[in-house]
Amino acid sequence: MTLTGDLFIAGERRSSEQRFRAYDPAKGAEIEDVAFAGASEQDVADACAAAEAAFLPYSTKPLEERAAFLEAIADEIEALGDALVERASRESGLPAARITGERGRTANQLRLFAKEVHDGAWQKLRIDHADPARTPPKPDLRLRTVPVGPVAVFGASNFPLAFSTAGGDTASALAAGCPVVMKGHSAHPGTAELIASAIARAVEKTGMPSGVFSLVNGMGRHVGQSLVADPRIQAVGFTGSRAGGEALMKIAAARPRPIPVYAEMSAINPVILMPEALKARGDALAKAYVASMAMGAGQFCTNPGLVLGIAGPELDAFSQVAAETLTGQAAQVMLTEGIYKAFEEGKEKLAASPYVEKVAEGAEPAGPTQGRAALFTVAGKDFLADPVHLHEVFGVSSVLVRCADLEELKSVLSQLEGQLTATIQVDEGDYESARALMPVLEQTVGRILANGWPTGVEVTHAMVHGGPYPATSDGRTTSVGTLAIERFVRPVAYQDLPEALLPPVLREGAQDGVLARIDGAWTL
Numbered sequence: 284m285t286l287t288g289d290l291f292i293a294g295e296r297r298s299s300e301q302r303f304r305a306y307d308p309a310k311g312a313e314i315e316d317v318a319f320a321g322a323s324e325q326d327v328a329d330a331c332a333a334a335e336a337a338f339l340p341y342s343t344k345p346l347e348e349r350a351a352f353l354e355a356i357a358d359e360i361e362a363l364g365d366a367l368v369e370r371a372s373r374e375s376g377l378p379a380a381r382i383t384g385e386r387g388r389t390a391n392q393l394r395l396f397a398k399e400v401h402d403g404a405w406q407k408l409r410i411d412h413a414d415p416a417r418t419p420p421k422p423d424l425r426l427r428t429v430p431v432g433p434v435a436v437f438g439a440s441n442f443p444l445a446f447s448t449a450g451g452d453t454a455s456a457l458a459a460g461c462p463v464v465m466k467g468h469s470a471h472p473g474t475a476e477l478i479a480s481a482i483a484r485a486v487e488k489t490g491m492p493s494g495v496f497s498l499v500n501g502m503g504r505h506v507g508q509s510l511v512a513d514p515r516i517q518a519v520g521f522t523g524s525r526a527g528g529e530a531l532m533k534i535a536a537a538r539p540r541p542i543p544v545y546a547e548m549s550a551i552n553p554v555i556l557m558p559e560a561l562k563a564r565g566d567a568l569a570k571a572y573v574a575s576m577a578m579g580a581g582q583f584c585t586n587p588g589l590v591l592g593i594a595g596p597e598l599d600a601f602s603q604v605a606a607e608t609l610t611g612q613a614a615q616v617m618l619t620e621g622i623y624k625a626f627e628e629g630k631e632k633l634a635a636s637p638y639v640e641k642v643a644e645g646a647e648p649a650g651p652t653q654g655r656a657a658l659f660t661v662a663g664k665d666f667l668a669d670p671v672h673l674h675e676v677f678g679v680s681s682v683l684v685r686c687a688d689l690e691e692l693k694s695v696l697s698q699l700e701g702q703l704t705a706t707i708q709v710d711e712g713d714y715e716s717a718r719a720l721m722p723v724l725e726q727t728v729g730r731i732l733a734n735g736w737p738t739g740v741e742v743t744h745a746m747v748h749g750g751p752y753p754a755t756s757d758g759r760t761t762s763v764g765t766l767a768i769e770r771f772v773r774p775v776a777y778q779d780l781p782e783a784l785l786p787p788v789l790r791e792g793a794q795d796g797v798l799a800r801i802d803g804a805w806t807l
């Protein structure tokens with residue numbers, strides 16, 4: 284498919300005076316083949332108006348049609364074939380194999396949400412029958428969730444497919460019955476155009492209203508700002524920097540009618556090396572740690588940016604093996620020049636801390652935009668002395684914290700900011716002391732893992748990809764997994780409504796096959 288560089292406003296391709304080019308980070312040069320349209324305020328307003336017009340027609344379609352639409356998007360993405368993989372790889376510097384895996388994850392995610400739509404439990408059906416004989420009489424109450432309205436989604440730079448145009452936020456919003464206006468990430472506009480064309484074909488084939496999806500691109504901040512400020516937008520999904528997420532939260536809160544922003548922002552994802560596990564398999568843990576840290580050039584929000592252990596010969600040996608493994612790591616192409624520069628600055632700030640020592644560095648860069656891996660260390664007692672130790676350094680960089688004892692380790696953990704994940708490397712002999720860490724981990728993170736590595740989020744029903752601030756703006760929810768649909772619905776109670784005015788799913792006896800709570804009892 285030939286790229287045109289156009290925006291997609293409600294299924295129509297639209298050009299614009301403002302143009303920008305995609306960038307090939309591996310070559311350190313712009314991609315010359317096509318110039319991409321930047322959206323004007325009018326384009327953003329038109330996309331939002333179309334989303335509003337599509338809201339009722341889309342959200343009232345039968346659930347099986349909504350599910351078929353999500354499945355059609357997955358099919359159309361797969362039908363894009365190698366052109367999608369080539370373009371996304373070129374625009375992100377990520378290897379084709381990684382992009383191919385991400386494409387599979389994206390399609391499976393859409394299909395999982397299609398099943399979730401069918402399943403219907405997200406409607407949270409509840410019926411409390413009336414009791415006119417009670418004093419005072421008890422009314423008839425029925426509850427279900429309804430979609431919130433048009434959703435603005437910001438594509439992530441680090442996952443051009445799974446967290447972008449048809450990624451988790453889009454899939455969960457569409458599954459909830461909400462039209463989506465997508466702000467594509469300027470790092471991969473060609474990839475966004477290919478995916479938007481696949482969505483447009485799915486819209487046409489399944490007879491959805493055209494305003495159910497629009498794509499607006501743009502280099503500056505004005506596109507995102509106008510989008511979040513638009514009164515027709517009712518919620519925001521975002522994955523990116525803390526500064527970006529916080530800026531959008533401020534805009535959303537300052538609106539005459541504020542709206543929720545679900546921003547996934549920054550994390551350093553602590554890994555705890557319990558003493559028995561460290562003794563038994565320190566070398567293997569050190570190698571696996573560096574592999575997790577280096578995955579995707581360290582550009583995962585789940586990257587293990589912090590590892591904590593008890594100081595002693597076992598931790599020294601771990602540090603040495605990690606240092607040796609990291610020293611051999613080739614520098615990897617990063618996503619954008621901006622992200623590469625932020626990585627260099629982040630490492631410089633860490634190295635400048637008087638408490639921090641650089642343990643090892645990866646191989647020197649051999650081309651443009653290549654990030655050089657780095658491992659640092661700091662004593663537990665000094666960790667909290669400088670806030671720079673707490674900041675996410677997005678790239679292959681991590682800090683090893685040498686704690687005097689488990690008490691100090693627990694104290695460091697309890698003072699961390701909110702995190703997406705915490706990982707515990709644990710053997711049976713550690714269980715008792717590990718149990719004492721659980722309450723602090725539960726208070727701090729969205730996902731606790733044992734004997735694994737945090738990078739690579741499984742898309743399932745029981746996943747939480749979230750966590751207390753600033754990992755996300757709202758720790759009560761998740762951006763990955765089927766629970767993500769709950770961000771885009773809200774409950775409505777119907778009191779004493781005549782049957783003819785009730786939504787069909789709340790009429791008497793109409794809940795067959797859908798999880799419901801009737802007079803307090805769960806039924807299926």
Ligand SMILES: NC(=O)C1=CN([C@@H]2O[C@H](COP(=O)(O)OP(=O)(O)OC[C@H]3O[C@@H](n4cnc5c(N)ncnc54)[C@H](O)[C@@H]3O)[C@@H](O)[C@H]2O)C=CC1
Pocket residue numbers: 437438439440441466467468469502503504505507508522523524525526527528530531547548549550583584621622625626675676677
């Ligand atoms: N923890 C995580 O999941 C991730 C963190 N990052 C961090 O973000 C840094 C920059 O990477 P980007 O992906 O470009 O993130 P970013 O936050 O700068 O941009 C993400 C999106 O938000 C928009 N945006 C940002 N600030 C805005 C503002 N003030 N007003 C309106 N729109 C705004 C951008 O136009 C873009 O579409 C990285 O160096 C890294 O530190 C990036 C990706 C994922």
Ligand SMILES: O=C(O)CCC(=O)C(=O)O
Pocket residue numbers: 439441442446522547582583584585737738739740741
């Ligand atoms: O670890 C993953 O699979 C993806 C998480 C991530 O990097 C993100 O949410 O931006």
